[in-house]
Amino acid sequence: MIKAEHLTISYEDKNVIDDISFDLEASKINVLMGRNGSGKSTILNALAGLKSYDGKITSSPRISYLNQNIKTKIRFSVYETILLGKVEDLSLRISKEDKEDVEKILDLLDLHAFRDKSIDKLSGGEVQKVFIGQALIKNPEVLLLDEPVSALDLKNQYDIMKIIRDLSKDLRLTTLISLHQIGLIEHFADHILLINDKKIYKEGCSKEVLTQKTFKEVFEMDTTIKDVDEMRMIYFK
Numbered sequence: 001m002i003k004a005e006h007l008t009i010s011y012e013d014k015n016v017i018d019d020i021s022f023d024l025e026a027s028k029i030n031v032l033m034g035r036n037g038s039g040k041s042t043i044l045n046a047l048a049g050l051k052s053y054d055g056k057i058t059s060s061p062r063i064s065y066l067n068q069n070i071k072t073k074i075r076f077s078v079y080e081t082i083l084l085g086k087v088e089d090l091s092l093r094i095s096k097e098d099k100e101d102v103e104k105i106l107d108l109l110d111l112h113a114f115r116d117k118s119i120d121k122l123s124g125g126e127v128q129k130v131f132i133g134q135a136l137i138k139n140p141e142v143l144l145l146d147e148p149v150s151a152l153d154l155k156n157q158y159d160i161m162k163i164i165r166d167l168s169k170d171l172r173l174t175t176l177i178s179l180h181q182i183g184l185i186e187h188f189a190d191h192i193l194l195i196n197d198k199k200i201y202k203e204g205c206s207k208e209v210l211t212q213k214t215f216k217e218v219f220e221m222d223t224t225i226k227d228v229d230e231m232r233m234i235y236f237k
C-alpha cells in the first residue's frame with residue numbers, strides 16, 4: 001500500500017506539489033498522469049524516499065523504483081544487471097540463493113536467451129524488461145515506474161504494460177506508473193491520478209477522469225468522446 005496525506009513538495013521554497021492526499025491499492029495499475037513539468041517524477045521521488053517533503057507518506061517498506069532515464073551505456077550482461085538489483089543486501093559473496101533468484105526472474109520475464117548478452121546490445125523493449133527484472137529481484141511490495149514505456153514502439157509498449165499488470169496482480173504489488181499514452185491508460189489503468197497545477201485535478205477510473213472537460217482544462221485540447229460497447233473512443237480535433 002501507499003498512502004500520502006497532505007503531501008507538499010518543493011524545490012528551493014517553490015511548491016511543485018501542494019497539499020495532495022491519495023491512497024493506492026495493491027494489485028491494481030495506478031497511473032500518474034499530467035503534463036510535462038506537472039510533478040510526476042517529483043511525487044515518485046518523494047514516495048521512493050529520494051526527495052524531501054512535508055506531510056505524511058505511509059508505505060509498505062520494500063519499494064522498487066525504476067527511474068525515467070535509464071543509462072544503458074554500461075556493458076553489464078542481462079544476468080549481471082538483474083543481479084545488481086540485489087546490491088543493497090548483497091554481501092561480498094554472491095550466495096546460491098542470489099543466483100536462484102536471478103534464475104527465477106529470467107524465467108518470469110522470459111529472458112534466458114539473453115542472459116549473457118551485454119545490455120547495450122539489446123533492443124529498447126528488451127532493456128526495459130531487464131530493468132523491470134532488476135526492480136523485481138528486490139522482492140518489492142511497492143513498484144514505482146517513471147514513464148517505463150516512453151522510448152518503446154507500440155508493440156513493446158503493450159507487451160511491457162501487460163507484464164507489469166500481470167506481475168502486479170500475481171505478486172500483489174502496489175504499482176504506480178507515470179504514463180502519457182492515452183491508449184495504454186484506457187487499456188491498463190485501474191485508477192488514475194491526474195496532476196495539474198500542483199494538485200490532483202481528478203482521480204478515478206478512466207471514464208471518470210478522461211473527459212472532454214479534462215482534456216480542455218488540463219491539456220488545452222478539444223475532443224469528442226464516444227462510448228461504444230464498453231470501449232471509449234477519444235477523438236482529438
Ligand SMILES: Nc1ncnc2c1ncn2[C@@H]1O[C@H](COP(=O)(O)OP(=O)(O)O)[C@@H](O)[C@H]1O
Pocket residue numbers: 011016034035036037038039040041042043
Ligand atoms: N532538481 C530540481 N530542482 C529544481 N526544480 C526542479 C527539479 N526537478 C524538477 N524541478 C521542477 O519541478 C517541476 C516538476 O518536475 P517533474 O517532477 O520532473 O515533472 P514531470 O515528471 O511531471 O514532468 C518542474 O517545474 C521542474 O522544472
Ligand SMILES: [Mg+2]
Pocket residue numbers: 040041042068146
Ligand atoms: Mg518526469
